[in-house]
Amino acid sequence: MFRQASTPDLARQTVTVTAIVLAMVVGLLTLYVGSSAVFILFASFILAAIFDGCSKLFQWIGIPRPVALLMSYLAIFALVATPVALGGVALVQQWNELFAAVEQQFGRALEALRDSGLPVGGGSDGDTLSQLLPDPSGVFSSASQAVFSVLGGFGNIFVMLFLAIFISWQPGLYRRGLVSLVPKDKRARFDDVLRKSAHSLRLWLAGVGISMVIVFVVSWIGLWAIGMPYAFLLALQAGFLAFIPTIGPFAAGVIIVLAAWSEGMEMALWALGVYLLIQGVESNVAEPIAQRFTSSIAPALMVGAQLLFGVLFGLLGLILVVPMLAVAQTLVSELYVKDVLGLSLIHISEPTRLRR
Numbered sequence: 001m002f003r004q005a006s007t008p009d010l011a012r013q014t015v016t017v018t019a020i021v022l023a024m025v026v027g028l029l030t031l032y033v034g035s036s037a038v039f040i041l042f043a044s045f046i047l048a049a050i051f052d053g054c055s056k057l058f059q060w061i062g063i064p065r066p067v068a069l070l071m072s073y074l075a076i077f078a079l080v081a082t083p084v085a086l087g088g089v090a091l092v093q094q095w096n097e098l099f100a101a102v103e104q105q106f107g108r109a110l111e112a113l114r115d116s117g118l119p120v121g122g123g124s125d126g127d128t129l130s131q132l133l134p135d136p137s138g139v140f141s142s143a144s145q146a147v148f149s150v151l152g153g154f155g156n157i158f159v160m161l162f163l164a165i166f167i168s169w170q171p172g173l174y175r176r177g178l179v180s181l182v183p184k185d186k187r188a189r190f191d192d193v194l195r196k197s198a199h200s201l202r203l204w205l206a207g208v209g210i211s212m213v214i215v216f217v218v219s220w221i222g223l224w225a226i227g228m229p230y231a232f233l234l235a236l237q238a239g240f241l242a243f244i245p246t247i248g249p250f251a252a253g254v255i256i257v258l259a260a261w262s263e264g265m266e267m268a269l270w271a272l273g274v275y276l277l278i279q280g281v282e283s284n285v286a287e288p289i290a291q292r293f294t295s296s297i298a299p300a301l302m303v304g305a306q307l308l309f310g311v312l313f314g315l316l317g318l319i320l321v322v323p324m325l326a327v328a329q330t331l332v333s334e335l336y337v338k339d340v341l342g343l344s345l346i347h348i349s350e351p352t353r354l355r356r
Contacts (some may be wrong), residue, residue, distance in 0.1 A: 016340060035313045039320055040156055046323060047164035049201050050076070052171070069169060171198070193334045200330045204323055208243055211286040215242040215249075218281045219256075222274035228260060228267065238278065242286075245322055246303055249282065297325055 030038070051072050058068035167174060179191045216239030223231035234256050241248035253275040260271030305325050309317035 020336060020340070032312065035317065039313070039316045040160055041163070042320055042324060043316075044160045044163035044167060045201070046205065046320070047160060048167040048171070049198065049205055051164060051168040053202050053205060055168070073165065189339070193331065196334060197327050197330045200326050201323060204326045208245075211282065212239045212242045214286040215239050215252075215278060215282055219252075219274070219278050222277055223256070223271070226267070226270040226274060228256075228271060228274075229263065230259060234259060242282070244306070244319055246299070247306055247318070249279065253279070297322070297329065301325070 051069065054072035054075060055065060055068040058071050059065055063071070175191065175194050178194060179187045182190045216235050219238040220231060220235035223234055228234065237255060238249075238252035241252040244251075256271050256275055257268055261268040302322060302325065305321045306318055309321035
Protein backbone atom coordinates (compact mmCIF):
# COMPACT_ATOMS: atom_id res chain seq x y z
CA MET A 1 0.00 0.00 0.00
CA PHE A 2 1.11 3.52 -0.69
CA ARG A 3 1.51 5.87 2.21
CA GLN A 4 -0.66 8.92 1.70
CA ALA A 5 1.18 12.17 2.31
CA SER A 6 -0.19 14.32 5.09
CA THR A 7 -1.79 17.64 4.25
CA PRO A 8 1.03 19.77 5.74
CA ASP A 9 3.68 17.75 3.87
CA LEU A 10 1.77 17.99 0.62
CA ALA A 11 1.28 21.73 1.06
CA ARG A 12 4.96 22.22 1.86
CA GLN A 13 6.04 20.24 -1.20
CA THR A 14 3.60 22.16 -3.40
CA VAL A 15 4.90 25.49 -2.14
CA THR A 16 8.51 24.35 -2.63
CA VAL A 17 7.96 23.18 -6.20
CA THR A 18 5.96 26.31 -7.06
CA ALA A 19 8.68 28.55 -5.62
CA ILE A 20 11.37 26.73 -7.61
CA VAL A 21 9.37 27.04 -10.85
CA LEU A 22 8.69 30.73 -10.24
CA ALA A 23 12.35 31.34 -9.40
CA MET A 24 13.40 29.65 -12.64
CA VAL A 25 10.91 31.73 -14.65
CA VAL A 26 12.03 34.96 -13.00
CA GLY A 27 15.67 34.00 -13.50
CA LEU A 28 15.16 33.27 -17.19
CA LEU A 29 13.27 36.53 -17.72
CA THR A 30 15.98 38.46 -15.89
CA LEU A 31 18.64 36.76 -17.96
CA TYR A 32 16.85 37.61 -21.20
CA VAL A 33 16.01 41.23 -20.36
CA GLY A 34 19.29 42.10 -18.63
CA SER A 35 21.54 39.70 -20.52
CA SER A 36 24.33 42.25 -20.97
CA ALA A 37 24.69 42.97 -17.27
CA VAL A 38 24.26 39.29 -16.32
CA PHE A 39 26.98 38.14 -18.73
CA ILE A 40 29.34 40.91 -17.63
CA LEU A 41 28.79 39.94 -14.00
CA PHE A 42 29.35 36.25 -14.71
CA ALA A 43 32.46 37.06 -16.76
CA SER A 44 33.70 38.89 -13.66
CA PHE A 45 33.13 35.72 -11.61
CA ILE A 46 35.14 33.74 -14.17
CA LEU A 47 37.98 36.26 -14.07
CA ALA A 48 37.86 36.24 -10.26
CA ALA A 49 38.06 32.43 -10.32
CA ILE A 50 41.12 32.69 -12.59
CA PHE A 51 42.77 35.14 -10.18
CA ASP A 52 41.93 32.89 -7.22
CA GLY A 53 43.20 29.78 -9.01
CA CYS A 54 46.50 31.45 -9.91
CA SER A 55 46.90 32.68 -6.33
CA LYS A 56 46.47 29.11 -5.03
CA LEU A 57 49.51 28.10 -7.07
CA PHE A 58 51.55 30.73 -5.24
CA GLN A 59 50.00 29.80 -1.89
CA TRP A 60 51.01 26.19 -2.54
CA ILE A 61 54.67 27.22 -2.20
CA GLY A 62 53.99 29.02 1.08
CA ILE A 63 53.20 32.60 -0.02
CA PRO A 64 50.44 34.32 2.03
CA ARG A 65 47.12 34.76 0.24
CA PRO A 66 47.14 38.60 -0.08
CA VAL A 67 50.64 38.54 -1.58
CA ALA A 68 49.70 35.58 -3.78
CA LEU A 69 46.67 37.46 -5.10
CA LEU A 70 48.77 40.51 -5.91
CA MET A 71 51.25 38.29 -7.71
CA SER A 72 48.44 36.65 -9.70
CA TYR A 73 47.10 40.09 -10.74
CA LEU A 74 50.56 41.16 -11.90
CA ALA A 75 51.29 37.84 -13.63
CA ILE A 76 48.07 37.86 -15.66
CA PHE A 77 48.47 41.54 -16.51
CA ALA A 78 52.05 40.90 -17.66
CA LEU A 79 50.90 37.89 -19.70
CA VAL A 80 48.43 40.10 -21.58
CA ALA A 81 50.47 43.30 -21.76
CA THR A 82 53.86 41.89 -22.79
CA PRO A 83 52.88 40.68 -26.30
CA VAL A 84 51.03 43.93 -26.90
CA ALA A 85 54.01 46.03 -25.78
CA LEU A 86 56.55 44.03 -27.78
CA GLY A 87 54.67 43.67 -31.03
CA GLY A 88 51.19 45.05 -30.68
CA VAL A 89 51.19 47.03 -33.92
CA ALA A 90 52.69 44.16 -35.91
CA LEU A 91 50.23 41.68 -34.42
CA VAL A 92 47.27 43.88 -35.30
CA GLN A 93 48.61 44.33 -38.82
CA GLN A 94 49.13 40.59 -39.25
CA TRP A 95 45.70 39.87 -37.83
CA ASN A 96 44.10 42.25 -40.35
CA GLU A 97 45.98 40.54 -43.18
CA LEU A 98 44.97 37.11 -41.90
CA PHE A 99 41.33 38.17 -41.60
CA ALA A 100 41.35 39.56 -45.14
CA ALA A 101 42.86 36.31 -46.47
CA VAL A 102 40.30 34.15 -44.65
CA GLU A 103 37.44 36.35 -45.87
CA GLN A 104 38.69 36.12 -49.44
CA GLN A 105 39.03 32.33 -49.30
CA PHE A 106 35.58 32.03 -47.80
CA GLY A 107 34.21 33.90 -50.79
CA ARG A 108 36.16 31.60 -53.10
CA ALA A 109 34.76 28.54 -51.33
CA LEU A 110 31.20 29.80 -51.77
CA GLU A 111 31.88 30.56 -55.42
CA ALA A 112 33.32 27.07 -56.00
CA LEU A 113 30.27 25.47 -54.38
CA ARG A 114 28.00 27.64 -56.48
CA ASP A 115 29.85 26.71 -59.67
CA SER A 116 29.55 23.01 -58.81
CA GLY A 117 25.77 23.33 -58.88
CA LEU A 118 25.01 23.59 -55.18
CA PRO A 119 22.37 26.26 -54.45
CA VAL A 120 24.53 28.38 -52.13
CA GLY A 121 23.14 31.90 -51.98
CA GLY A 122 22.12 34.08 -54.84
CA GLY A 123 19.23 31.80 -55.78
CA SER A 124 15.76 33.05 -56.42
CA ASP A 125 13.93 30.08 -54.94
CA GLY A 126 13.50 29.44 -51.26
CA ASP A 127 15.33 26.11 -51.20
CA THR A 128 18.86 27.45 -51.29
CA LEU A 129 21.46 26.08 -48.94
CA SER A 130 21.92 29.48 -47.34
CA GLN A 131 18.23 29.50 -46.42
CA LEU A 132 18.33 25.95 -45.07
CA LEU A 133 21.32 26.67 -42.83
CA PRO A 134 21.07 28.99 -39.79
CA ASP A 135 21.90 32.58 -40.55
CA PRO A 136 25.27 33.34 -38.88
CA SER A 137 24.14 36.90 -38.26
CA GLY A 138 21.41 35.49 -36.04
CA VAL A 139 24.11 34.07 -33.78
CA PHE A 140 26.60 36.90 -33.90
CA SER A 141 24.63 40.05 -34.70
CA SER A 142 23.73 40.72 -31.07
CA ALA A 143 27.31 40.25 -29.89
CA SER A 144 27.99 43.96 -29.89
CA GLN A 145 24.80 44.57 -27.90
CA ALA A 146 25.71 41.86 -25.42
CA VAL A 147 29.20 43.21 -24.83
CA PHE A 148 29.00 46.94 -25.31
CA SER A 149 25.49 48.02 -24.40
CA VAL A 150 25.98 48.91 -20.71
CA LEU A 151 28.97 51.25 -20.54
CA GLY A 152 30.80 50.74 -23.81
CA GLY A 153 33.52 48.30 -24.72
CA PHE A 154 36.43 49.58 -22.65
CA GLY A 155 34.11 50.53 -19.82
CA ASN A 156 32.84 46.96 -19.60
CA ILE A 157 36.39 45.63 -19.54
CA PHE A 158 37.30 47.88 -16.62
CA VAL A 159 34.06 47.00 -14.83
CA MET A 160 34.78 43.27 -15.20
CA LEU A 161 38.37 43.77 -14.08
CA PHE A 162 37.51 45.74 -10.94
CA LEU A 163 34.62 43.44 -10.04
CA ALA A 164 36.91 40.43 -10.43
CA ILE A 165 39.55 42.03 -8.22
CA PHE A 166 37.02 42.91 -5.51
CA ILE A 167 35.39 39.47 -5.59
CA SER A 168 38.68 37.56 -5.56
CA TRP A 169 40.11 39.74 -2.77
CA GLN A 170 37.17 39.21 -0.37
CA PRO A 171 35.06 36.29 -1.64
CA GLY A 172 33.79 35.54 1.85
CA LEU A 173 32.23 38.99 2.15
CA TYR A 174 29.99 38.48 -0.88
CA ARG A 175 29.26 34.85 -0.06
CA ARG A 176 28.12 35.81 3.45
CA GLY A 177 25.90 38.50 1.95
CA LEU A 178 24.12 35.91 -0.20
CA VAL A 179 23.91 33.43 2.66
CA SER A 180 22.27 36.04 4.91
CA LEU A 181 19.32 36.20 2.51
CA VAL A 182 18.14 32.65 3.32
CA PRO A 183 16.55 31.38 6.58
CA LYS A 184 18.96 30.70 9.43
CA ASP A 185 18.40 26.96 9.45
CA LYS A 186 19.35 26.80 5.74
CA ARG A 187 22.40 29.06 5.82
CA ALA A 188 25.01 26.39 6.51
CA ARG A 189 23.71 24.25 3.66
CA PHE A 190 23.45 27.21 1.25
CA ASP A 191 26.99 28.30 2.13
CA ASP A 192 28.22 24.77 1.37
CA VAL A 193 26.42 24.80 -2.00
CA LEU A 194 27.94 28.17 -2.93
CA ARG A 195 31.40 26.82 -2.11
CA LYS A 196 30.77 23.75 -4.25
CA SER A 197 29.56 25.93 -7.14
CA ALA A 198 32.69 28.07 -6.97
CA HIS A 199 34.78 24.90 -6.79
CA SER A 200 33.04 23.51 -9.88
CA LEU A 201 33.77 26.72 -11.77
CA ARG A 202 37.45 26.63 -10.78
CA LEU A 203 37.71 22.97 -11.82
CA TRP A 204 36.06 23.70 -15.18
CA LEU A 205 38.43 26.62 -15.81
CA ALA A 206 41.44 24.49 -14.86
CA GLY A 207 40.46 21.75 -17.27
CA VAL A 208 39.65 24.13 -20.11
CA GLY A 209 42.87 26.09 -19.47
CA ILE A 210 44.92 22.91 -19.82
CA SER A 211 43.11 22.05 -23.05
CA MET A 212 43.66 25.57 -24.44
CA VAL A 213 47.40 25.47 -23.75
CA ILE A 214 47.79 22.02 -25.33
CA VAL A 215 45.82 23.06 -28.44
CA PHE A 216 47.86 26.27 -28.78
CA VAL A 217 51.24 24.53 -28.46
CA VAL A 218 50.37 21.67 -30.82
CA SER A 219 48.83 24.05 -33.36
CA TRP A 220 51.83 26.39 -33.31
CA ILE A 221 54.34 23.56 -33.72
CA GLY A 222 52.31 21.87 -36.48
CA LEU A 223 51.65 25.02 -38.48
CA TRP A 224 55.25 26.20 -38.09
CA ALA A 225 56.49 22.80 -39.27
CA ILE A 226 54.56 23.01 -42.56
CA GLY A 227 55.68 26.61 -43.16
CA MET A 228 52.24 28.12 -42.69
CA PRO A 229 52.16 31.95 -42.64
CA TYR A 230 50.67 33.54 -39.53
CA ALA A 231 51.28 30.29 -37.63
CA PHE A 232 51.35 32.06 -34.25
CA LEU A 233 48.08 33.93 -34.81
CA LEU A 234 46.32 30.84 -36.14
CA ALA A 235 47.53 28.81 -33.17
CA LEU A 236 46.49 31.61 -30.83
CA GLN A 237 42.94 31.71 -32.20
CA ALA A 238 42.76 27.91 -32.02
CA GLY A 239 43.79 28.03 -28.36
CA PHE A 240 41.25 30.74 -27.53
CA LEU A 241 38.45 28.99 -29.42
CA ALA A 242 39.15 25.84 -27.40
CA PHE A 243 37.43 27.75 -24.57
CA ILE A 244 34.16 27.06 -26.42
CA PRO A 245 33.68 23.27 -26.38
CA THR A 246 32.45 21.47 -29.51
CA ILE A 247 31.83 24.56 -31.65
CA GLY A 248 35.14 26.34 -31.00
CA PRO A 249 37.52 23.65 -32.36
CA PHE A 250 35.44 23.31 -35.55
CA ALA A 251 35.51 27.08 -36.13
CA ALA A 252 39.28 27.14 -35.51
CA GLY A 253 39.78 24.37 -38.07
CA VAL A 254 37.75 26.20 -40.71
CA ILE A 255 39.83 29.36 -40.18
CA ILE A 256 43.11 27.41 -40.43
CA VAL A 257 42.13 25.64 -43.65
CA LEU A 258 40.78 28.81 -45.29
CA ALA A 259 43.93 30.73 -44.38
CA ALA A 260 46.09 27.92 -45.80
CA TRP A 261 44.02 27.85 -48.99
CA SER A 262 45.27 31.36 -49.79
CA GLU A 263 48.75 29.77 -50.15
CA GLY A 264 47.53 27.03 -52.48
CA MET A 265 45.71 23.72 -52.39
CA GLU A 266 48.79 21.82 -51.23
CA MET A 267 49.15 24.05 -48.17
CA ALA A 268 45.43 23.67 -47.49
CA LEU A 269 45.81 19.87 -47.46
CA TRP A 270 48.81 20.13 -45.11
CA ALA A 271 46.79 22.46 -42.87
CA LEU A 272 43.90 19.99 -42.89
CA GLY A 273 46.33 17.31 -41.76
CA VAL A 274 47.56 19.56 -38.94
CA TYR A 275 43.97 20.23 -37.92
CA LEU A 276 43.25 16.50 -37.77
CA LEU A 277 46.40 16.08 -35.68
CA ILE A 278 45.19 18.83 -33.35
CA GLN A 279 41.82 17.10 -32.99
CA GLY A 280 43.54 13.79 -32.27
CA VAL A 281 45.74 15.32 -29.59
CA GLU A 282 42.80 17.21 -28.09
CA SER A 283 40.56 14.12 -28.02
CA ASN A 284 43.16 11.67 -26.73
CA VAL A 285 45.41 13.88 -24.60
CA ALA A 286 43.84 17.23 -23.70
CA GLU A 287 40.30 16.05 -22.96
CA PRO A 288 41.30 13.10 -20.72
CA ILE A 289 43.56 15.43 -18.74
CA ALA A 290 40.87 18.11 -18.55
CA GLN A 291 38.21 15.60 -17.47
CA ARG A 292 40.27 14.78 -14.37
CA PHE A 293 39.43 18.28 -13.16
CA THR A 294 36.10 19.18 -14.73
CA SER A 295 32.58 18.09 -14.01
CA SER A 296 30.91 15.99 -16.66
CA ILE A 297 28.27 17.77 -18.77
CA ALA A 298 26.16 15.72 -21.15
CA PRO A 299 27.26 16.52 -24.75
CA ALA A 300 23.69 16.93 -26.03
CA LEU A 301 22.88 19.31 -23.19
CA MET A 302 26.04 21.30 -23.89
CA VAL A 303 25.46 21.65 -27.64
CA GLY A 304 21.77 22.43 -27.15
CA ALA A 305 22.57 25.15 -24.62
CA GLN A 306 25.23 26.61 -26.93
CA LEU A 307 22.80 26.81 -29.85
CA LEU A 308 20.05 28.31 -27.69
CA PHE A 309 22.26 30.93 -26.02
CA GLY A 310 24.00 31.72 -29.32
CA VAL A 311 20.69 32.51 -31.01
CA LEU A 312 19.20 34.39 -28.03
CA PHE A 313 22.23 36.28 -26.70
CA GLY A 314 24.84 36.29 -29.45
CA LEU A 315 28.55 35.61 -29.24
CA LEU A 316 28.93 36.39 -25.55
CA GLY A 317 26.17 33.94 -24.67
CA LEU A 318 27.84 31.29 -26.82
CA ILE A 319 31.14 31.82 -24.99
CA LEU A 320 29.81 31.84 -21.44
CA VAL A 321 27.00 29.28 -21.59
CA VAL A 322 29.15 26.23 -20.76
CA PRO A 323 30.68 27.60 -17.51
CA MET A 324 27.22 28.88 -16.58
CA LEU A 325 25.90 25.40 -17.25
CA ALA A 326 28.58 23.88 -15.01
CA VAL A 327 27.56 26.15 -12.13
CA ALA A 328 23.83 25.68 -12.77
CA GLN A 329 24.27 21.91 -12.81
CA THR A 330 25.87 22.02 -9.37
CA LEU A 331 23.10 24.26 -7.99
CA VAL A 332 20.30 22.09 -9.39
CA SER A 333 21.98 18.89 -8.21
CA GLU A 334 22.54 20.16 -4.68
CA LEU A 335 19.48 22.32 -4.01
CA TYR A 336 16.79 20.45 -5.93
CA VAL A 337 17.83 16.88 -6.68
CA LYS A 338 19.46 16.21 -3.30
CA ASP A 339 17.57 18.53 -0.94
CA VAL A 340 14.09 18.41 -2.46
CA LEU A 341 13.93 15.03 -4.20
CA GLY A 342 16.33 13.26 -1.87
CA LEU A 343 18.20 11.72 -4.80
CA SER A 344 21.80 11.90 -6.00
CA LEU A 345 23.34 12.70 -9.38
CA ILE A 346 26.89 11.62 -8.57
CA HIS A 347 27.47 10.17 -12.01
CA ILE A 348 26.46 13.45 -13.63
CA SER A 349 27.37 16.32 -11.35
CA GLU A 350 30.44 15.26 -9.40
CA PRO A 351 33.92 15.78 -10.88
CA THR A 352 35.41 12.69 -12.48
CA ARG A 353 38.42 12.54 -10.20
CA LEU A 354 36.13 12.53 -7.16
CA ARG A 355 34.24 9.48 -8.45
CA ARG A 356 37.33 7.30 -8.47
